[in-house]
Amino acid sequence: MKPEFSIIIPLYNRGDTIKRAILSVVNQYITDIEIIIIDGGSTDQGPDIVSSIHDSRIILKQQTGNGVANARNEGVFIAQSEMIAFLDSDDEWMPEYLTNIRVLKNRYPGAGIFATRYAIQTKSGIFTKSKCPTFPKSQREGIIPGYFLAAAISEPLATSAVALPKHIFYEGGGFPEGINYGEDMFLWGKIALKYEIAYSTYIGALYHIDADNRLTYLPSHYYDIYPLVSYLQNVLYHNQVPDDEKENILEYIASKEINRSYYYYIAGDFSEAKNISKKIKTKKLRLKLLKLKIALHTPLLVFVILKKILPSYEDLLK
Template identity: 45%
Template sequence: MVFSVIIPLYNKEEYIKRAINSVLNQTFQQFEIIIVNDGSTDRSVEKVKEIKDSRVRLINQENQGVSAARNRGIKEAKYDFIAFLDADDEWEKDYLKTIVTLIKKYPECKVFATNYKIVESNGNIRYPRINGLPKNFKEGVISSETYFEVASKSDPILCSSTVCVVKNAINKIGGFPVGVKGGEDLITWAKLMTKNKLAFNYKKHLAIFYRNTNIKNDNNSKNYRIVSYDKDIVAKELMKLYKEYQLEGLKQYIAYWFKIKINIFLRAKEYELAKKEFIFFKKYSKKNFKFFFYLFLLNSPVFIKKLIIKNLWGEL
């Protein structure tokens, strides 16, 4: 078993060697590393060239965005198991070893992942809030329905530095969507999980996501959730998937997406935009406490909105 590790690179000169070295230091050593330089204008390429290892391949292309870079890496990959790592994140040394175990134990799966930890901009470490897994779940298979149910009430189960996928599975969904300014990975994971099962190790946090570097150095770092529905490609793609597959968990996930957007618009005092998002939230949400809370809040006088929002979420 050999892995193709794909690292998209754009202006990450401070971090790219850390990412590459975290792969080279894996306890499982059967891999190639494909660095797709997406038109970097800093010294990122020079930093990659300082690493002398025949398993590292550098591919240069004009700036086309992170999806195009990942898709190029998939096209160039020699092996059937493809793992993704962002240029400013890193893996713990047993990440690939744990993925190997998942592949051998759960051959019916096409997607594999471990848990991860988040390093905040102030240096604090926190662990994802993942709710809704079966009681005492440590490792195992997660179905499409369960995946979306969990994702609708949690931090992301999958992120772009934790996922390994079988090459033909990601090719079947067309890889990553090109031209999407943000959330392209959410679309990709959703498409994968409507068609495949996930083998997931919940107990081991073997990828490290650096929130501060992803925000300040990513060329697609705008808050893609702040866009109105007419420009919200993520929402539209999720709704297309629900229309095709009719998964109840996916319906909950779409409601969760619109709830997040309502919160953002409310905090930004964009009350009319929040009301427009509620129209879609209403279509997919269960008629529970949260539904009636937002119905009340959106129809309250402005001074009540401001008071509730300040107490719940604080100021932007």
């Protein structure tokens, strides 16, 4: 018999958190599962910790490729279940996470993605809940209206709080390998062009991050056009998007380009930051664009000081 869910966990030097992640899966109310852990050549005690957990549902495999996208793809390839769920090795699930996914799957069988709300916790203990701005506040579950608009304003989906059918995963092409970042959002975006996304407001996953403020450190790939943006620009050009999502997709592109302009500003390349900002067109994110343009005419040091001493500085512009 095939399990009801296959859970894919990429592992690389996460000996300090992998047990927490696994136990959060083992303690799910739904027990008909398999837990596939793809180790990418860890040099710490992570694989030994996995082996020390005696549960016949756990499968530990060595990765043959490179990168987290490849690890997830390899896990899906060997998965027995038609329903695939993902969990990062430093995150964890709440006990009823898979139960909520099952409910969504049964009530919204035509959806391409099933997801729950999640929470973010920093090392210092700061705890915030994710938002899905377009989802009706009166509902506990349903289809996300205007997914791309929701994604332009917030981050409604996190990989550790997403599940989907295996055939939909392959229809979307799996996680793209060879791009620097955003491979998960790339896949969700491709699927959202064709399928609805079923969503529950139950907080099913806890997403751990190492730093409270990453303003002073930005990896070089942050200055590249966001991978999903390039894809969406191409499908828009070829008129391959649903008519009712075109405006929302344009807002999503605007949001990511506003962020990219900020990254250049923070790096001190004011000229490129301004060049990007001039090309941004938006109807629903005009205040966000206004904040950017004000920042671009403010010396970076002054901007950083204002953010520290006036926490409500940006709120004044709302």
